Amino acid sequence: MRELVHTVGRRFARVATRAVVAQPGLWRVFRGPLRAQFNWMASGWEYRRGPEALVSLEAALDREERLPARVLDLGTGTGKAARVIARRFPTAEIVGVDLSAAMVEEAARLLPNDLRGRVSFRVGDASALPFEDGFFDLVVLLNMIPFFSELGRVAAPGGTVLIASSSGPQTPIYVSPATLRSRLAPFGFDRFDEVCAGEGTAFIARRAKG
Numbered sequence: 483m484r485e486l487v488h489t490v491g492r493r494f495a496r497v498a499t500r501a502v503v504a505q506p507g508l509w510r511v512f513r514g515p516l517r518a519q520f521n522w523m524a525s526g527w528e529y530r531r532g533p534e535a536l537v538s539l540e541a542a543l544d545r546e547e548r549l550p551a552r553v554l555d556l557g558t559g560t561g562k563a564a565r566v567i568a569r570r571f572p573t574a575e576i577v578g579v580d581l582s583a584a585m586v587e588e589a590a591r592l593l594p595n596d597l598r599g600r601v602s603f604r605v606g607d608a609s610a611l612p613f614e615d616g617f618f619d620l621v622v623l624l625n626m627i628p629f630f631s632e633l634g635r636v637a638a639p640g641g642t643v644l645i646a647s648s649s650g651p652q653t654p655i656y657v658s659p660a661t662l663r664s665r666l667a668p669f670g671f672d673r674f675d676e677v678c679a680g681e682g683t684a685f686i687a688r689r690a691k692g
């Protein structure tokens with residue numbers, strides 16, 4: 483039964499991603515059901531996939547040109563990407579945001595003590611973020627629907643947006659590089675890079691310093 487719900491959930495996430503990327507206003511239709519879905523999945527989420535889910539994210543982080551001071555992990559889930567980023571950039575402050583309160587609870591529970599001063603998690607919606615303009619040097623999305631206008635708003639001049647998919651185009655929440663490029667360019671992102679590693683892919687968008 484649990485696996486059936488996961489299969490239906492993956493299909494629903496794919497439909498929601500396509501719809502919301504094409505028409506962001508449709509998010510109000512999908513927000514409630516997706517939140518319920520991920521609340522339900524939160525307890526087992528951390529262990530559904532192993533380290534292979536992080537390979538494309540790690541490969542893309544290898545290409546980060548600067549040490550970011552402030553990093554946002556959007557759709558953090560149980561905080562896997564936030565923890566990887568914290569280990570990689572030992573002076574950075576990282577905020578993980580997720581729509582699902584149950585995911586945020588799990589992320590906080592799984593956070594090792596030595597990261598507690600620099601990594602925090604909060605419930606929030608990537609379509610309307612509670613952060614100032616240009617606050618983050620690096621914004622990371624791992625298997626998460628991009629909301630382009632908010633990415634453009636909260637990324638700093640000279641900052642980076644990194645969008646990784648653990649299973650490339652097979653990932654339920656996946657957006658093609660061509661779409662990412664065309665939707666981010668109007669916000670001043672002008673250098674783009676694509677990464678394939680393991681089963682996954684990642685897209686990197688860098689913004690001019692302004």
Ligand SMILES: C[S@@+](CC[C@H](N)C(=O)[O-])C[C@H]1O[C@@H](n2cnc3c(N)ncnc32)[C@H](O)[C@@H]1O
Pocket residue numbers: 516517520521556557558559560561562563579580581582585606607608609623624625626627655
């Ligand atoms: C497929 S999971 C990925 C979780 C994590 N990044 C990972 O790869 O393990 C997508 C996550 O994004 C969250 N999410 C979906 N839409 C969101 C939104 N608009 N704002 C914040 N979080 C959102 C979900 O609650 C879920 O935890």
